[in-house]
Amino acid sequence: xxxxxxxxxxxxxxxxxxxxxxxxxxxxxxxxxxxxxxxxxxxxxxxxxxxxxxxxxxxxxxxxxxxxxxxxxxxxxxxxxxxxxxxxxxxxxxxxxxxxxxxxxxxxxxxxxxxxxxxxxxxxxxxxxxxxxxxxxxxxxxxxxxxxxxxxxxxxxxxxxxxxxxxxxxxxxxxxxxxxxxxxxxxxxxxxxxxxxxxxxxxxxxxxxxxxxxxxxxxxxxxxxxxxxxxxxxxxxxxxxxxxxxxxxxxxxxxxxxxxxxxxxxxxxxxxxxxxxxxxxxxxxxxxxxxxxxxxxxxxxxxxxx
Ligand code: AMP
Ligand code: FES
Ligand code: ZN
Ligand code: ZN
Numbered sequence: 001x002x003x004x005x006x007x008x009x010x011x012x013x014x015x016x017x018x019x020x021x022x023x024x025x026x027x028x029x030x031x032x033x034x035x036x037x038x039x040x041x042x043x044x045x046x047x048x049x050x051x052x053x054x055x056x057x058x059x060x061x062x063x064x065x066x067x068x069x070x071x072x073x074x075x076x077x078x079x080x081x082x083x084x085x086x087x088x089x090x091x092x093x094x095x096x097x098x099x100x101x102x103x104x105x106x107x108x109x110x111x112x113x114x115x116x117x118x119x120x121x122x123x124x125x126x127x128x129x130x131x132x133x134x135x136x137x138x139x140x141x142x143x144x145x146x147x148x149x150x151x152x153x154x155x156x157x158x159x160x161x162x163x164x165x166x167x168x169x170x171x172x173x174x175x176x177x178x179x180x181x182x183x184x185x186x187x188x189x190x191x192x193x194x195x196x197x198x199x200x201x202x203x204x205x206x207x208x209x210x211x212x213x214x215x216x217x218x219x220x221x222x223x224x225x226x227x228x229x230x231x232x233x234x235x236x237x238x239x240x241x242x243x244x245x246x247x248x249x250x251x252x253x254x255x256x257x258x259x260x261x262x263x264x265x266x267x268x269x270x271x272x273x274x275x276x277x278x279x280x281x282x283x284x285x286x287x288x289x290x291x292x293x294x295x296x297x298x299x300x301x302x303x304x305x306x
Contacts, residue, residue, distance in 0.1 A: 012213060015250035023217050030214050034066055034202050038074075041188040043200040044157070048076040050200075051155040053146050054101070054109070055082065056094025056223040058215045059161030061101050063203055065220060067159065068105040079155070080109035083145055085138065086121025087227060094223045101220070117145060118296075120303055126229060128303045134229035137299060144296040148287055150197040162201040164253055165208040169238045171260060180268050181277075186260065195281070196288050207246075207253055208239075 003010040003022040010020035014029075021029060038044050052067060054060040064080060071078045082098045084091050095111060102109040115121050122141070126134045150158040167186050174182035188205070192198035203211065215222055245252050281287065282294035289295070 014210070016207070016246070016254060017251075026213065027217060030206070030210060031066060031069075033206060035070070037188055037205050038070075038202055041204075043189055043202055044070075044074055044076055046075040048157050049155045050076055050078050050157045050159050051146075051150045051153065051197075052078060052080050052107075052159040053082075053142075053161070054080045054098050055161070056097045057161065058211050058220070058222040058224075059163050059166075059203060059208075061098075061161075061220050061222045062211050062215050062218075063159060063161045064101060064105055064107060065218060066202070068107050078107055080107050081146065081149060082109065082111050083142060084111055084113045084115075085142075086113065086115050087123055087229070090225065090228055093225065097221060097223050112145070112149065114141070114145065118300055120300070122229075125299065125303050128306065129299065133233075135227075135233055135235075138227075138229065140295050141299070144287065144294070147195075147197050147199075148285075151195050151287075155197060156192075157200050158197045159200045159202065161203055163203045163206050163208050163211055164257060165239055165242060167201075167204055168242050168253055168256055169235055171256070172238050172242075173234075180272065183260075184265065184268055184272060186257075187265070193279075194288070195286070196279075205254065205257065 001010045001013065001020050002008070003025055004019050005025040006022060008022045010022055012021045012023070012026045013019075014021065014026075017029075019029070044050065050067065052060070052064055054064055067078055070076075080098070080102050082095065084095055098109070098111070118141070122134075122138050125137060125141070129137055146158055146160075171183060171186055174180065174186075188201045190199040214220075242253060277290045279288045279290060280292070282289045282292075282297055284293050284297040284301075287294055287296075293301075
């Protein structure tokens with residue numbers, strides 16, 4: 001098997017692009033695709049102040065590596081944030097890994113403790129909210145905290161490591177649940193307003209398998225262990241399904257996302273525009289919400305009541 005670019009021995013086979021590549025040309029191809037996503041969806045402009053949310057997993061650490069390399073070319077400011085969720089040993093492990101990587105890629109960072117910010121760790125919150133799925137509570141709290149801090153610290157963009165498989169999982173889930181509002185949030189750029197900071201997802205069109213290859217080739221040390229509360233999550237089944245589909249018919253993941261953007265999303269938007277949600281500000285914390293009190297303030301009030 002020979003590299004399609006240089007003719008040396010190829011180590012990587014990308015069926016979706018019908019390419020065989022050596023490590024060097026795979027790395028170039030990978031970076032070029034992310035740059036293309038950034039340009040196509042106008043994710044980054046010169047002068048931007050970008051806060052990158054880093055969890056210690058392969059996706060956000062790969063993004064940290066790529067954005068740290070691009071910041072001089074495009075001329076934007078980059079800083080990292082990691083939330084210490086207080087999930088015992090698991091949090092200690094990813095905090096150690098993110099610190100190593102922030103230093104390696106020379107990116108300023110802040111580690112924020114959820115216990116200090118909200119008064120409770122994720123473990124304490126999950127234990128007292130037994131009836132709700134842990135990952136959905138944790139996801140809501142992470143989104144809230146990341147937006148709140150990016151806003152308070154004066155950043156105009158928040159970058160996350162969501163990849164192609166993450167977006168397709170959300171798409172499938174929202175389709176099955178009939179939750180079209182969730183589906184509408186699936187885009188590489190989610191424009192902000194007032195207290196809602198613009199969110200960008202530069203890895204939105206990159207399959208998870210390519211991110212694993214890239215991080216291994218570049219020697220990025222990431223946490224492979226999954227969060228202890230994710231056991232039994234339906235996410236794994238959806239992802240297996242998507243992988244089976246891709247194996248049977250290469251490039252189906254990307255076509256699924258593109259058809260959503262080009263056909264279903266515009267149709268949903270025109271339906272949705274007739275029923276706009278009026279954003280208000282939470283009476284308790286002042287952050288944007290569609291209700292009187294935002295979902296995170298409600299969760300914290302429940303935990304306080306015990
Ligand atoms: P997840 O919701 O765990 O799939 O993570 C999605 C994205 O959220 C990651 O790629 C990160 O950019 C960000 N993220 C997740 N966990 C954290 C964390 N503890 N601190 C900062 N950012 C995070
Ligand atoms: Fe939040 Fe697992 S990372 S519940
Ligand atoms: Zn090559
Ligand atoms: Zn609130």
